[in-house]
Amino acid sequence: MSSAFQATLKRELMLGMRAPGxxxxxxxxxVLVVSLFPLxxxxxxxxxxxxxxxxxxxxxxxxxxxxxxxxxxRDEESGALEQLLVxxxxxxxxxxxxxxxxxxxxxxxxxxxxxxxxYMLHLPVAALDTLVWxxxxxxxxxxxxxxxxxxxxxxxxxxxILLALLVLPLYVPVLxxxxxxxxxxxxxxxxxGVLAVLGAMLALxxxxxxxxxxxxxxxxxxx
Amino acid sequence: MWQxxxxxxxxxxxxxxxxxxxxxxxxxxxxxxxxxxAVGLVWGLAxxxxxxxxxNSYRIIFLHVPAASGALMGYLAMGVAGLVGLVxxxxxxxxxxxxxxxxxxxxxxxxxxxxxxxGKPTWGTYWVWDARLTSMLILLFLYLGIxxxxxxxxxxxxxxxxxxxxxxxxxxxxVIVRYSVYWWHSLHQxxxxxxxxxxAMPAEMLAPLLICMxxxxxxxAVTVLIRARTEIxxxxxxxxxxxxxxxx
Numbered sequence: 001m002s003s004a005f006q007a008t009l010k011r012e013l014m015l016g017m018r019a020p021g022x023x024x025x026x027x028x029x030x031v032l033v034v035s036l037f038p039l040x041x042x043x044x045x046x047x048x049x050x051x052x053x054x055x056x057x058x059x060x061x062x063x064x065x066x067x068x069x070x071x072x073x074r075d076e077e078s079g080a081l082e083q084l085l086v087x088x089x090x091x092x093x094x095x096x097x098x099x100x101x102x103x104x105x106x107x108x109x110x111x112x113x114x115x116x117x118x119y120m121l122h123l124p125v126a127a128l129d130t131l132v133w134x135x136x137x138x139x140x141x142x143x144x145x146x147x148x149x150x151x152x153x154x155x156x157x158x159x160x161i162l163l164a165l166l167v168l169p170l171y172v173p174v175l176x177x178x179x180x181x182x183x184x185x186x187x188x189x190x191x192x193g194v195l196a197v198l199g200a201m202l203a204l205x206x207x208x209x210x211x212x213x214x215x216x217x218x219x220x221x222x223x
Numbered sequence: 224m225w226q227x228x229x230x231x232x233x234x235x236x237x238x239x240x241x242x243x244x245x246x247x248x249x250x251x252x253x254x255x256x257x258x259x260x261a262v263g264l265v266w267g268l269a270x271x272x273x274x275x276x277x278x279n280s281y282r283i284i285f286l287h288v289p290a291a292s293g294a295l296m297g298y299l300a301m302g303v304a305g306l307v308g309l310v311x312x313x314x315x316x317x318x319x320x321x322x323x324x325x326x327x328x329x330x331x332x333x334x335x336x337x338x339x340x341x342g343k344p345t346w347g348t349y350w351v352w353d354a355r356l357t358s359m360l361i362l363l364f365l366y367l368g369i370x371x372x373x374x375x376x377x378x379x380x381x382x383x384x385x386x387x388x389x390x391x392x393x394x395x396x397x398v399i400v401r402y403s404v405y406w407w408h409s410l411h412q413x414x415x416x417x418x419x420x421x422x423a424m425p426a427e428m429l430a431p432l433l434i435c436m437x438x439x440x441x442x443x444a445v446t447v448l449i450r451a452r453t454e455i456x457x458x459x460x461x462x463x464x465x466x467x468x469x470x471x
Contacts, residue, residue, distance in 0.1 A: 145392075148388075148392055149389070152372065152385045152388065152389060153372070153375070155376075156375045156376060162371055162372065162375050165364075165367065165368050165371050166368045166371070166372060166389065168364070169361050169364040169365050169368060169393075169396070169400075170392065170393070170396050172361055172396075172400050172403065172404070173396070173399040173400055173402075173403035176403040176404065176406065176407045177403060177406070180406070180407060201399070212388060212391075212392060215309065215388055216385070216388055219381060219384045219385050219388060220381070220385070222378070222381060
């Protein structure tokens with residue numbers, strides 16, 4: 001059973017490393033979106049600091065969403081997805097491995113880049129660790145929830161904008177608590193409870209998400 | 224009791240029997256909905272006493288609250304139908320989701336629009352990012368997402384099952400959205416004006432409100448029945464009973 005998990009993880013990571021554009025592009029997108037805000041609002045440190053938690057979180061959320069469009073597409077085109085669906089093993093572990101690989105390749109770079117962007121938006125250094133923690137707990141949830149919608153739109157031709165319509169309302173809770181935790185930290189309030197809620201949402205997503213993704217893939221394959 | 228329930232569940236789960244039985248119900252439900260709405264609205268708008276603080280402007284409540292509660296109930300019903308559709312692969316559950324979504328979205332929009340019209344005289348603005356308003360707005364997006372997904376997938380069975388899964392995920396999400404938005408609201412400055420003072424409503428106001436609410440639910444049922452019947456005819460257009468039904 002766990003060998004299915006390891007094999008899928010290894011395969012996904014290897015495929016990801018061989019197509020570095022898929023890793024770098026969401027990261028570029030993240031940096032670009034964040035840099036639009038000082039240009040459009042104001043370069044003043046006070047304003048930027050106030051907006052920074054929301055800006056970094058919204059940009060990370062959009063970058064994750066954009067990257068999700070391709071999470072199942074390549075395998076759908078090559079037929080690998082079909083093979084996964086007809087295999088006798090349960091879908092839970094392979095799907096979990098796939099999502100984990102996607103997070104390692106696109107989510108983790110965003111988390112590592114976030115403190116740099118936070119610093120550029122004049123977040124105090126003391127608040128940067130909350131930013132990293134909140135993204136560390138939040139981005140996997142975003143990827144799992146987004147993958148549910150991606151699994152349903154995998155066969156749909158004009159998937160991109162549809163995926164955004166389905167996913168963005170589902171992202172509201174994670175965004176509220178994610179950006180909220182950094183805003184709490186800025187006001188000097190304790191953030192443990194907020195981070196715990198993000199962790200709870202992650203636990204919910206990890207335990208139920210792969211079931212829904214597997215079901216979505218089966219539905220999309222016409223089963 | 225259990226046996227009758229099971230009997231009706233299977234009977235209504237069959238498109239053909241659903242079509243026949245709903246055809247018998249439809250005129251009566253329609254009559255009751257129209258009559259109830261007429262009584263409730265005229266009573267509420269013309270005869271209920273004015274509010275001691277808001278005067279006559281509060282009367283929009285007789286449309287606003289029924290629409291809002293109908294919108295929430297509709298989404299909940301879609302979630303239940305989605306679960307039934309996914310677990311038992313019941314065709315009628317998928318039809319139900321497709322029938323509920325448009326009117327649910329309309330009711331959400333009505334609740335938002337009447338709310339903002341009501342907000343102008345009482346709060347002095349058409350829109351505030353209040354917890355309730357924001358969660359209703361997100362509910363509207365969730366409804367629109369279901370409709371968009373159904374329109375994007377060509378095969379009706381596949382579209383129905385995809386919408387069922389999205390509805391179940393959406394219902395779990397609606398609950399979390401509600402809590403998170405209330406938490407988010409407490410992060411910002413608390414509002415100085417409240418939507419309603421939580422005082423008990425006098426019976427002269429409550430009675431027409433309850434009649435309006437009940438009638439909006441019935442109206443919802445009417446539109447769901449009509450849409451479901453049309454959808455059944457379309458889905459079963461190649462079967463003999465539909466041919467007999469249509470050609471008479």
